[in-house]
Amino acid sequence: MDPYALLRSLAAVATIAACASTPAPAPDPLRVLVYNIHAGKDAAGEVNLARVAAVIGDAGADVVLLQEVDRGTRRAGGSYEPRGALRVVVDAPGGVVGIVNTHLDPSRSDAYRRQEVEAVRRIAADLRARHPRTIVGGDFNAEPGSATIGSMLADGWRDAWSECGAGDGGTYPADAPIKRIDYVLLAPGFGCADARVVPTTTSDHRPVLVTLTGGP
Numbered sequence: 001m002d003p004y005a006l007l008r009s010l011a012a013v014a015t016i017a018a019c020a021s022t023p024a025p026a027p028d029p030l031r032v033l034v035y036n037i038h039a040g041k042d043a044a045g046e047v048n049l050a051r052v053a054a055v056i057g058d059a060g061a062d063v064v065l066l067q068e069v070d071r072g073t074r075r076a077g078g079s080y081e082p083r084g085a086l087r088v089v090v091d092a093p094g095g096v097v098g099i100v101n102t103h104l105d106p107s108r109s110d111a112y113r114r115q116e117v118e119a120v121r122r123i124a125a126d127l128r129a130r131h132p133r134t135i136v137g138g139d140f141n142a143e144p145g146s147a148t149i150g151s152m153l154a155d156g157w158r159d160a161w162s163e164c165g166a167g168d169g170g171t172y173p174a175d176a177p178i179k180r181i182d183y184v185l186l187a188p189g190f191g192c193a194d195a196r197v198v199p200t201t202t203s204d205h206r207p208v209l210v211t212l213t214g215g216p
Contacts, residue, residue, distance in 0.1 A: 028093035028094050029093070029094075029193060029211050029212060029213055030062050030063065030092055030093055030094060030097065030190075030211070030212040030213075031059070031060060031061040031062050031063070031209065031210070031211050031212075032061060032062070032063045032064075032065065032135060032137060032184050032209070032210045032211075032212060033056065033059045033061035033063070033064045033065065033207055033208070033209050033210075034065045034067075034137045034138060034139075034182050034183065034184055034207060034208045034210075035052075035055070035056065035064065035065070035066055035067070035182075035203065035205065035207035035208075036066075036067040036068050036103070036139040036182065036203060036204070036205035037052045037066055037067070037068055037069060037203050037205075038068050038203040038204045038205065039068050039069065039070060040052055040069075041203070041204070042201055042202055042203060042204075043173065043174040043175045043201040043202075043203065043204045044201075048202060051202045052202050052203060054202075055198065055200055055202050055207065056207075059198065059207065059209050061209060062092055062093055063090065063092060063097070063099060063135075065099070065101040065137040065138055065184075066101075067101070067102075067103035067138055067139045068103065068139075083102070083103060083104055083105055083112075083116050084102070085100050085101065085102040085119065085120050085123050085138075086099075086100070086101040086102070087099070087100050087123055087127055088101075089127075089130075089131060094133070094214055095133060096131055096133065097131065097133050097134065097135065098127040098128060098130065098131035098133065098134035098135070098187075099134070099135055099136075099137070100120065100123055100124045100127060100134070100135070100136040100137070100138075101137055101138050102116075102120050102136070102137075102138040102139075102140070103138050103139045103141075104116050104117065104120075104138070104139070104140045104141045104142065104148065105141060106141045110142070110146065110147055110148055113140070113141060113142055113148045114147060114148060114151070117140075117148050117151050117152060118151070120136065120152070121151065121152060121155055124136045124152075124155070124157070125155060128187045131189075132187060132188065132189035133187065133189035133190055133214075134187040134189065134190075135184055135185065135186055135187065135190065135212070136152070136157060136183075136184075136185040137183060137184045137185065138182070138183065139181060139182050139205065140152075140181055140182070140183055141181050142181060143179055143180060143181060144159065144162070144180060149183075152185060153185075156187070156188065157185040157186065157187065158185065158186045158187075158188075158192075159183060159185060159186075160183070160184040160185065160186055160192045160195050160210045160212070161180065161183070161184075161195045161208070161210075163186075163191075163192040163195075164192035164193060164194055164195045164210075164211075165195035165196065166195075166196070167197075168180060169195070169197055169208070170197065170206075171197055171205050171206045171207075171208060172204070172205050172206070173204055173205075174200065174201045174202075174203060174204050174205055174206045175201050177197070177206060181205075182205060182206075182207070182208050183208070184208060184210045184212075186212065188215075189214075189215060190212045190213065190214070190215065191212065191213040191214065191215050192210065192211075192212060192213070193211045193212065193213050194210070194211040195208065195209070195210045195211070196208070196209055197209075
């Protein structure tokens with residue numbers, strides 16, 4: 001056999017082997033910011049939409065989930081504000097991502113939240129069945145260990161802060177946080193590299209910034 005032909009064959013085999021053993025590049029990290037902006041008012045109730053915009057810009061997030069963006073937002077007289085969920089599918093770094101953004105009722109009782117979270121569960125489950133890389137985020141007005149959060153986690157969603165956050169993760173009230181009520185929940189298609197609370201009183205909540213990876 002022609003020795004040069006043999007060398008060319010061996011080189012081709014080596015190239016094929018090298019290509020076969022090279023892992024596919026991991027998806028780029030996805031940075032998600034969850035922020036209740038209090039209709040553009042700071043923790044003292046003063047309008048400061050420009051500062052809110054600056055906090056969001058400085059975070060450098062790929063996806064920003066906002067709550068209380070409506071200037072007509074009210075918190076008075078025990079009135080009940082109808083709640084909902086925004087469901088979107090985006091072409092984010094690393095591929096398609098399903099996103100559910102919600103804001104549950106702030107009542108002292110868990111009754112409204114328990115009803116609302118059942119609707120959120122159905123919406124999120126349907127989206128997750130179509131898109132394995134799905135997240136659910138927002139202001140749940142419920143602390144870890146509550147029935148509301150327990151209902152969501154029972155479906156296999158994972159609390160990003162529990163996986164990769166440091167400290168208690170308190171987000172409310174912004175000037176002296178004593179509650180963790182703002183969340184990013186992950187489907188199995190995501191892992192969590194980092195989660196932190198941004199220390200600011202630009203709203204009455206502190207935002208949560210989470211960096212996600214391609215898988216758990």
